[in-house]
Amino acid sequence: MxxxxxxxxxxxxxxxxxxxxxxxxxxxxxxxxxxxxxxxxxxxxxxxxxxxxxxxxxxxxxxxxxxxxxxxxxxxxxxxxxxxxxxxxxxxxxxxxxxxxxxxxxxxxxxxxxxxxxxxxxxxxxxxxxxxxxxxxxxxxxxxxxxxxxxxxxxxxxxxxxxxxxxxxxxxxxxxxxxxxxxxxxxxxxxxxxxxxxxxxxxAVETQDCGQETVGVDKGYSEAFVDSDGEVYGNGLGKLISSESDYLNQKYKRRNKLRAISKAKPHKKQKIELNNLGRKKLDKRQDTQKAKLKTLIFTATHKLVDKAKVIVAEDLTSPIQSKRNYGKNTNRRLNTWAKGLLANALTSISHRRGSTVHLVNSAYTSQSDSFLHGLLIGTRKGDRFHRFNGEVVQADWNAARNVLARLNDNEISRYTPYKTVKRILQERTDRYKSELTDSGSSYTLGNKTLTECELLLDYV
Structure with missing residues (x-):
């Protein structure tokens, strides 16, 4: 390599x-x-x-x-x-x-x-x-x-x-x-x-000093990775990206205003372009930002490989389709997400240190309940996933558990279309709901009568 x-x-x-x-x-x-x-x-x-x-x-x-x-x-x-x-x-x-x-x-x-x-x-x-x-x-x-x-x-x-x-x-x-x-x-x-x-x-010098565990990871925005055991790697990634995005937003607003003034007042154009519209400081700042991101992400990946021999991650090569409107500022920050750098770090470091990366289908890993075998029950709101029983868990941890489960899912391959994935998950959810009948404070599952607490324990 x-x-x-x-x-x-x-x-x-x-x-x-x-x-x-x-x-x-x-x-x-x-x-x-x-x-x-x-x-x-x-x-x-x-x-x-x-x-x-x-x-x-x-x-x-x-x-x-x-x-x-x-x-x-x-x-x-x-x-x-x-x-x-x-x-x-x-x-x-x-x-x-x-x-x-x-x-x-x-x-x-x-x-x-x-x-x-x-x-x-x-x-x-x-x-x-x-x-x-x-x-x-x-x-x-x-x-x-x-x-x-x-x-x-x-x-x-x-x-x-x-x-x-x-x-x-x-x-x-x-x-x-x-x-x-x-x-x-x-x-x-x-x-x-x-x-x-x-x-x-x-x-590159190839070693065999990786860990021995098998974990699923979710590539996050606020942190680089969260694994299926709930451990966080690269905390502070979101703050670093957001602060730089907010700075550049204000910087370019002021530059655009100066550019408009230079067009409206030709006698000031040469002076403004010479003293206010240069690229040296911006390019230097951009190089510094890239170096910070790379250091944080690669350090987090090395820590992950210290633990895992098999890493199951989402395949995010295709554009992420979303109908949600997060707002102008949130969309701007999300557009600067360094998912390509995260993928490159996983690939290169795992290859050098003897670990293996398995890419799986990413569709609906964040919207399904990992404690109920990936059923479409529950709602994700930001960094929290609200389960059907009212329990709230960390959303990225829940997604990482679903990613790990996809490794042995025979129905959902890496290249299964997202609409087909939704249909498969919905059929599983409907089968589960048909087997589960509400009986007041208890539930009937097959021939067994369970309380809500026992039901949760049965599916964890």
């Missing part, structure tokens, strides 16, 4: 930064051309080597070294392929909804895998919907091949030498590390507001 290590260089010499910036802009034009020509159907069944050979026959001159534009071309084609493969996941969901015939599914999957989906009208329509023509927005990156860069030590600090636009001349960049942890392999140099980031990959 590959991980990314980021080295920083702050306050680089202005002339060096301008040379790197000029090179990144020229390479950005190549990226735009590649995405424009090969970012859709025309990019099928064509490799970066074929494009490279064609450009070399044409004697194309991009104003940069040959190694630089070749690596940029390879990187772009890789991005386009990754984008196309991600689109196929959505199409596979559509295939499962369209037919339950194994032979038909196999035929469609095969056409999709071989990139022959244009021969089938259904697949072609689906790919048009999910595989839109890509556009390049990257003009600040340089890909440096491993044999084109070198590191050396000066006064205990690591320095990196990368090619410049002038042949046989290099640019020396100081990094915030030592030679022992110097970047290796193919490097990605990213320029941000006068600062330089050097991204390198390395092999």
């Amino acid at each position: 590959k991980l990314t290590r980021i080295h920083h260089c702050k306050n680089l010499n202005v002339q060096k930064y301008k040379q790197l910036e000029k090179q990144a802009v020229l390479l950005g034009r190549i990226r735009s051309e590649v995405w424009a020509k090969y970012g859709a159907i025309s990019g099928l069944n064509i490799s970066d080597r074929a494009i490279r050979d064609a450009w070399m026959k044409e004697s194309r001159d991009f104003g940069v070294s040959a190694n630089a534009w070749k690596e940029t071309l390879r990187d772009c084609i890789g991005d386009i392929k990754a984008y196309r493969e991600a689109s196929k996941d959505k199409v596979k969901q559509a295939i499962r909804k369209r037919t339950s015939c194994n032979n038909e599914q196999k035929r469609l999957y095969t056409l999709l895998k071989k990139d022959e989906w244009m021969t089938d009208n259904f697949l072609h329509r689906q790919m048009r919907n999910h595989f839109k023509h890509g556009v390049n927005h990257t003009h600040n990156q340089i890909i440096v091949r491993a044999d084109m860069c070198k590191t050396f030590e000066l006064n205990g600090q690591c320095w990196l030498k990368v090619p410049s636009l002038v042949p046989r001349q290099t640019i020396k960049i100081p990094l915030n590390t030592t030679v022992d942890f110097a970047p290796q392999g193919t490097l990605r140099i990213i320029l941000k507001n006068g600062n330089v980031e050097v991204h390198s990959t390395y092999d």
Whole structure:
């Protein structure tokens, strides 16, 4: 498993930064051309080597070294392929909804895998919907091949030498590390507001130091995870997200007001744009916020893996459909929920530490009563779940118990449509209610007469 290590260089010499910036802009034009020509159907069944050979026959001159534009071309084609493969996941969901015939599914999957989906009208329509023509927005990156860069030590600090636009001349960049942890392999140099980031990959060390339990987890907003035993991981996540969302809301309101003033008063436009509408502080704050979120979530995930060998989690890859109107401010905060980061943390850390993650269907795990085998009895209100007998339990804990139960549910698979899940749960609920007859203060279940307290104990 590959991980990314980021080295920083702050306050680089202005002339060096301008040379790197000029090179990144020229390479950005190549990226735009590649995405424009090969970012859709025309990019099928064509490799970066074929494009490279064609450009070399044409004697194309991009104003940069040959190694630089070749690596940029390879990187772009890789991005386009990754984008196309991600689109196929959505199409596979559509295939499962369209037919339950194994032979038909196999035929469609095969056409999709071989990139022959244009021969089938259904697949072609689906790919048009999910595989839109890509556009390049990257003009600040340089890909440096491993044999084109070198590191050396000066006064205990690591320095990196990368090619410049002038042949046989290099640019020396100081990094915030030592030679022992110097970047290796193919490097990605990213320029941000006068600062330089050097991204390198390395092999993750895999261990087998996970716990031994099997738990279900619910990915929460106020906290990162709550497991089926009621233990909370990553408390304070919601406060961190909400406070930043509220700050940006007020910040952008004021910026929009200043932008409106600059349009209404042209003589003030230049001064306002220069002093009040910059991005440096906002970008720096955004990077700090991402680092805080990542630290909190990854720390919580490590704590979870310390306990569990098998982790059962909800599959939240599809958009969450909801008819509830939470209000403008609540919706804004929920839109910043870091569910993608939670999923990535679970996948990467469990793989490195020998744990296993099983994804299950997420439909109605928060609306059903886990103490009554997931029946649709009870109501969720915020962080509380109100059971039919008046008892109130923590909503995320209740959901985590339902998630764990889905692991061995033979009727509800990971890809069962949510309407089918609701029908199955409703049928179970109706069967339970038909077996349960009210007899005053006692209940009849089959041949047994139970009090309400005994009934609860029987189903816990």
